[in-house]
Amino acid sequence: MYFSLIDRIESIEVGKQIIATKSLSLAEEYLRDHFPKFPVMPGVLMLEALTQTSAWLIRVTDQFAHSLVVFKEARAVKYARFVQPGQILRLAATITKIENDLVTLKTEGTLEGQTNLKAQLILRKYNLADESPEQNEVDKKIIENMKQQFNLLYRNH
Numbered sequence: 001m002y003f004s005l006i007d008r009i010e011s012i013e014v015g016k017q018i019i020a021t022k023s024l025s026l027a028e029e030y031l032r033d034h035f036p037k038f039p040v041m042p043g044v045l046m047l048e049a050l051t052q053t054s055a056w057l058i059r060v061t062d063q064f065a066h067s068l069v070v071f072k073e074a075r076a077v078k079y080a081r082f083v084q085p086g087q088i089l090r091l092a093a094t095i096t097k098i099e100n101d102l103v104t105l106k107t108e109g110t111l112e113g114q115t116n117l118k119a120q121l122i123l124r125k126y127n128l129a130d131e132s133p134e135q136n137e138v139d140k141k142i143i144e145n146m147k148q149q150f151n152l153l154y155r156n157h
Contacts, residue, residue: 003030003045003048004052004149005022005045005048005049005052006020006021006022006049006052006053006056006091006153007020007021007022007023007153008020008021008153008154008155009053009056009150009153009154009156010090010156011156012056012057012060012154014060014061015061015095016094016095017057017092017093017094017095018053018054018056018057018060018092018093019090019091019092020049020052020053020056020090020091020092020153021088021089021090021091022041022049022088022089022091023087023088023089024041024083024084024085024086024087024088024089025085025086026039026085026086028041028085030042030045031085039084039085040082040083040084041082041083041084041089043079043117046079046083046089046109046116046117047074047077047117047119048071049089049091049109050091050093050107050108050109050117050119050121051071051121051123053091053092053093053107054069054093054103054105054107054121054123055069055070055123056150056153056154057093057095057105058095058103058123058125059146059150060150061095062125064143064146064147065125065127066125066126066127066143067126067127067128067138067139067140067142067143067146068124068125068126068127068128068142069123069124069125070123070124071121071123072102072122072123072124073121073122074119074120074121074122075119075120075121075122076118076119076120077117077118077119078117078118078119079116079117080111080114080115080116080117081111081114081116083111083116087111087112088111089109089110089111089116090109090110090111091107091108091109092107092108092109092110093105093106093107093121094106094107096120101124101125101126102122102123102124102125103122103123103124103125104120104121104122105120105121105122105123106118106120107119107120107121127139128142
């Protein structure tokens with residue numbers, strides 16, 4: 001199942017930084033099973049929200065040149081508090097290094113102005129056609145879909 005964990009992109013500095021938000025709602029499907037009497041956003045989904053935020057920064061920085069931007073590694077992950085329905089998790093990612101197809105980012109999630117989680121993430125960017133040229137049309141469709149999603153998330157541009 002695919003979870004889109006970004007509700008809005010607040011700001012973006014191409015090649016540098018992105019700020020996004022996730023408003024946790026009691027309607028989130030996974031909350032039914034994740035501590036039903038104490039619904040909280042799972043830590044792995046908070047990390048996924050940081051990953052998705054980071055991927056948007058990479059896509060925009062590269063002018064949507066790659067169809068896929070995927071999680072490769074997380075380092076120094078630290079959590080502080082639970083995120084509960086009604087709260088807004090503010091997500092920030094800053095590019096610290098780009099080396100070939102790998103991008104390293106410093107990421108942080110804040111809740112009510114206080115650091116709630118942070119991690120160093122490494123994401124990989126590539127196209128399916130890099131390994132299978134016949135996948136070129138699939139890459140084009142994915143990229144077009146990502147551009148449409150970006151336009152919904154970031155209304156300030």
